[in-house]
Amino acid sequence: MSHVVETDQPPPRAAGVGADPQQAEPAAPVKGQVPDLRPAMTVAGGFQAIARACLAQMVANAGAVLDGRDPEGVHQMRVGTRRLRSAMALFKTVIAGPDLDGIRADLRWLMGALGPARDADVFEAEIVGPVRAGLPGSADLDALARVVAARRREANRVARAAVADPRFAVLAARIETWIEAGDWLTAPDRPVRDESIAPFARQRLERRWRPVAKGTGRFRRLSPRDRHRLRIQIKKLRYATEFLGSLFPGKALARVHKDLARAQDDLGALNDVAVARGVLREIAGVQDAKPMAGPSDGAAQASADLAWAAGLVAGWHERDARDRLESARRTLKDLARREPAW
Numbered sequence: 001m002s003h004v005v006e007t008d009q010p011p012p013r014a015a016g017v018g019a020d021p022q023q024a025e026p027a028a029p030v031k032g033q034v035p036d037l038r039p040a041m042t043v044a045g046g047f048q049a050i051a052r053a054c055l056a057q058m059v060a061n062a063g064a065v066l067d068g069r070d071p072e073g074v075h076q077m078r079v080g081t082r083r084l085r086s087a088m089a090l091f092k093t094v095i096a097g098p099d100l101d102g103i104r105a106d107l108r109w110l111m112g113a114l115g116p117a118r119d120a121d122v123f124e125a126e127i128v129g130p131v132r133a134g135l136p137g138s139a140d141l142d143a144l145a146r147v148v149a150a151r152r153r154e155a156n157r158v159a160r161a162a163v164a165d166p167r168f169a170v171l172a173a174r175i176e177t178w179i180e181a182g183d184w185l186t187a188p189d190r191p192v193r194d195e196s197i198a199p200f201a202r203q204r205l206e207r208r209w210r211p212v213a214k215g216t217g218r219f220r221r222l223s224p225r226d227r228h229r230l231r232i233q234i235k236k237l238r239y240a241t242e243f244l245g246s247l248f249p250g251k252a253l254a255r256v257h258k259d260l261a262r263a264q265d266d267l268g269a270l271n272d273v274a275v276a277r278g279v280l281r282e283i284a285g286v287q288d289a290k291p292m293a294g295p296s297d298g299a300a301q302a303s304a305d306l307a308w309a310a311g312l313v314a315g316w317h318e319r320d321a322r323d324r325l326e327s328a329r330r331t332l333k334d335l336a337r338r339e340p341a342w
Contacts, residue, residue: 026069027070045197048180050243055080074121113161123276208236224274227267227270259332262327
């Protein structure tokens, strides 16, 4: 993430952002930026700067999502939406109110469209794709890939429909208005809102650090479910260090952030494999239950071949999962030795 100086310019609006699918070049996905916070800023000012940047990333990728040719557009819009939700959680004691409740409900709707599309893109490119590349010419893998591609196209169609829906443009405008003039800015019970952001940032980072430190100390003993929970806590701390890191100059926090990013990547890959097992079982099960043209023995053989291919893909990734688990263990061991940099 690059850093930009806080600005009073509002983020780009969603209306009219869509791209012409016939244009020569696909609309370019847009990565997020993080504002440079200053210690003299208030807590409210810090949240506004962070939320503007998150909303800008979300809205700026509407064209790439609607264009549909580069899956990175869905990914970057999903990241922007996640970052915004994470910022809301980080500052929840400051921004809580009826306006926020409605916005969060609409963001869940948006994530409900973007999430399956991104998952389908990852499944095709990073789960099935490497196996087909390693075992070219497999008719069974090719059949599985066709099913996966059809599911991906449908998931992306749903994502494009959500972004094309006027509800998306209304949501973006609503969030922009709320950031600048929402009910949270006039609520009488928020004294911290107008205080300096630096003490608030330290307190929030410490709160995000505690569950991560606890999990790293007993990582070897964690169940898959507990590792998943740790991954979520790492993601929360990573976003917090990203949002608030400019308040704490020096290399110490940068090293923590780098460790968090590496651990999140490893644990995220493990989660992708775990999710893939369920998707593969679902695909094989659905195909097994679906009537197929031709003699019944041919249908049964096709289902068996698809199930074999699904099992092959699942097994292929087991070795990588073990490597990822060891990599995460080493990274978290390094992280546990670091002193909090705030």
